[in-house]
Amino acid sequence: MTQIDTTHEDHSIMAPTKRTPSDLRGTVARRLDEWMRDNIALDTQAKLAMASGVGQTTIGRILNKQTSPTLDVLESIASTFGRDVSDLIARSSADFINYDKSKYARLPDYEKIRVEGFIKHVISEHNRGDS
Numbered sequence: 482m483t484q485i486d487t488t489h490e491d492h493s494i495m496a497p498t499k500r501t502p503s504d505l506r507g508t509v510a511r512r513l514d515e516w517m518r519d520n521i522a523l524d525t526q527a528k529l530a531m532a533s534g535v536g537q538t539t540i541g542r543i544l545n546k547q548t549s550p551t552l553d554v555l556e557s558i559a560s561t562f563g564r565d566v567s568d569l570i571a572r573s574s575a576d577f578i579n580y581d582k583s584k585y586a587r588l589p590d591y592e593k594i595r596v597e598g599f600i601k602h603v604i605s606e607h608n609r610g611d612s
Contacts, residue, residue, distance in 0.1 A: 503546070505549070505570060506543075506546040506547075506548070506549055507546055508570060508571075509543060509550070509555070509569055509570060510543060510544050510545070510546045512568070512569050512570075512571075513540075513543060513544060513558065513569065514544060516562050516564070516569075517529060520562065523561065523562065526540045526541055526544070529558070529561065532561045533557045533558050533560075533561040534557055535554050535557050535558055539554060540558075543558075552566065555569055555570070560583075562581075563581035563582060563583045563584060564581070564582060565582055578600075
């Protein structure tokens with residue numbers, strides 16, 4: 482049985498390209514900005530600072546690509562959104578499914594099976610159109 486990757490680990494066989502700190506800062510800034518725009522409860526630096534415990538100034542510097550935040554800061558921010566830090570630093574949001582991991586983890590097994598079945602169905606339907 483195929484498993485849904487709930488950890489978003491990169492299992493591709495492409496050769497990794499070297500990323501500079503500037504590239505990573507840009508990725509984190511773009512992803513954080515997307516997450517904030519998509520979540521009304523965390524759509525301002527002040528709201529995110531209050532919820533995550535990360536200083537508002539630090540959040541502003543992250544969004545402006547002026548700092549390379551520590552892993553602890555990234556984990557605090559990601560967990561506030563119910564996400565994994567790997568989602569925040571992933572190269573492309575097209576490479577993973579956007580969902581709240583903490584809510585997914587609380588689903589009963591039969592619901593996880595339904596989610597997996599739905600994903601397989603959508604992919605199968607898409608592949609049918611490619612033929």
